[in-house]
Amino acid sequence: MKLVFLGTASCYPTAHRAVSCTALKFEDGLVWLFDCGEGSQIQVQKSSIRPSKITKIFITHLHGDHLFGISGLICTLGNQVMDRKDFVLEIYGPQGLRRYVREVLCLSRSPLPFPYRVHELIPMDDQLPRKWGTWGINQEAAGPPHPQELQGRDICAENGVWDVLQDDSVSVQAGRVKHRVPTFGYVITENPRPGKLNVEKLKELGVKPGPLYATIKRGEEITSPSGQVISPVDVIGPPILGRKITILGDTYNSDQMLDIVRNSDVIIHEATLEDAMREKAIENGHSTPSMAAEYALRADARKLILYHFSQRYKSEPTEEGKQEKKEQGEDGIQKLELEDQDDCFGEEKDVSYVSILLAEARSALECSKCSVIIAEDLMEVDVPRRHEGSL
Numbered sequence: 001m002k003l004v005f006l007g008t009a010s011c012y013p014t015a016h017r018a019v020s021c022t023a024l025k026f027e028d029g030l031v032w033l034f035d036c037g038e039g040s041q042i043q044v045q046k047s048s049i050r051p052s053k054i055t056k057i058f059i060t061h062l063h064g065d066h067l068f069g070i071s072g073l074i075c076t077l078g079n080q081v082m083d084r085k086d087f088v089l090e091i092y093g094p095q096g097l098r099r100y101v102r103e104v105l106c107l108s109r110s111p112l113p114f115p116y117r118v119h120e121l122i123p124m125d126d127q128l129p130r131k132w133g134t135w136g137i138n139q140e141a142a143g144p145p146h147p148q149e150l151q152g153r154d155i156c157a158e159n160g161v162w163d164v165l166q167d168d169s170v171s172v173q174a175g176r177v178k179h180r181v182p183t184f185g186y187v188i189t190e191n192p193r194p195g196k197l198n199v200e201k202l203k204e205l206g207v208k209p210g211p212l213y214a215t216i217k218r219g220e221e222i223t224s225p226s227g228q229v230i231s232p233v234d235v236i237g238p239p240i241l242g243r244k245i246t247i248l249g250d251t252y253n254s255d256q257m258l259d260i261v262r263n264s265d266v267i268i269h270e271a272t273l274e275d276a277m278r279e280k281a282i283e284n285g286h287s288t289p290s291m292a293a294e295y296a297l298r299a300d301a302r303k304l305i306l307y308h309f310s311q312r313y314k315s316e317p318t319e320e321g322k323q324e325k326k327e328q329g330e331d332g333i334q335k336l337e338l339e340d341q342d343d344c345f346g347e348e349k350d351v352s353y354v355s356i357l358l359a360e361a362r363s364a365l366e367c368s369k370c371s372v373i374i375a376e377d378l379m380e381v382d383v384p385r386r387h388e389g390s391l
């Protein structure tokens with residue numbers, strides 16, 4: 001399993017950083033996307049991901065920096081998957097997503113060569129902001145469904161957990177996190193695999209490699225040539241635990257889903273602003289590096305990856321960049337004045353670097369077993385199984 005960070009900024013995309021979109025690449029080559037901010041399809045094209053491999057999209061919440069790229073991406077996929085029979089694009093996200101996708105595709109008269117389905121996570125009452133009733137989230141789309149839209153599921157929480165999907169190899173659960181609109185975090189867990197066959201022991205018992213190995217691997221008893229009955233527990237090791245990856249949406253508090261996040265191999269957590277701006281971060285529904293680190297510690301995570309940085313934080317300039325800046329006499333970065341949009345903070349004059357955020361998280365995680373890195377656009381991170389080595 002590999003994580004590919006396609007967009008790591010909050011608010012709006014710039015020439016330097018795209019907005020939220022994280023890909024999970026499986027060993028069989030299939031790809032799931034988590035959030036799909038504006039321009040995500042361009043990031044996909046710049047990355048190692050083949051668009052035709054994208055089969056599912058999960059949205060954490062309906063803010064534009066997590067959503068505005070979905071319609072363009074779906075249409076682009078249309079050119080990629082035409083030859084794939086039985087393909088259905090599965091989309092998961094908060095209530096309101098079905099209507100959003102339907103209206104955008106219908107009003108733009110976008111044809112699709114494949115069907116899609118939107119499965120909605122129905123928020124719990126304690127997630128609803130004030131005046132929720134006036135937001136129109138529950139309203140049906142004005143027109144009929146898109147010709148390619150199939151009926152999706154409405155997924156309700158059971159004991160605060162949304163069982164999003166379960167297949168032969170992996171399950172996805174969602175939990176609620178606190179932000180300014182109903183927001184979800186996703187926990188992807190691989191199913192455990194049967195333990196390793198102790199071939200040495202089998203040979204000692206006189207059982208040579210062959211069909212009997214398959215029989216005992218299926219959990220059935222076998223009989224050795226000398227007549228000894230061998231049980232699976234005698235020659236099969238303990239089950240190999242699957243990997244657990246948690247991808248949280250925008251949040252200033254994710255405690256309500258801590259139970260399902262616990263023991264994650266990786267937690268991908270936002271860190272929109274630095275610790276000195278904690279109050280402002282919380283006021284806007286966001287976290288600082290220390291908040292993310294404290295959460296990773298409480299969840300007993302092995303690795304923390306920070307993303308969703310305010311545009312005030314730039315990547316460290318390269319030597320070439322420093323030279324260029326000197327010559328230009330300016331930072332060359334376009335500044336936009338945006339007010340009252342998600343995750344946008346007015347004061348863009350001071351340029352800081354994401355290394356500040358990393359240092360703050362590192363110091364909060366000192367003496368712990370949890371490591372931390374900062375995500376950069378197009379960065380790829382392998383997620384090995386626990387017995388395959390450290391992260």
Ligand SMILES: [Zn+2]
Pocket residue numbers: 010011020063065066250308342343
């Ligand atoms: Zn955001």
Ligand SMILES: [Zn+2]
Pocket residue numbers: 061063179250342343
């Ligand atoms: Zn948001």
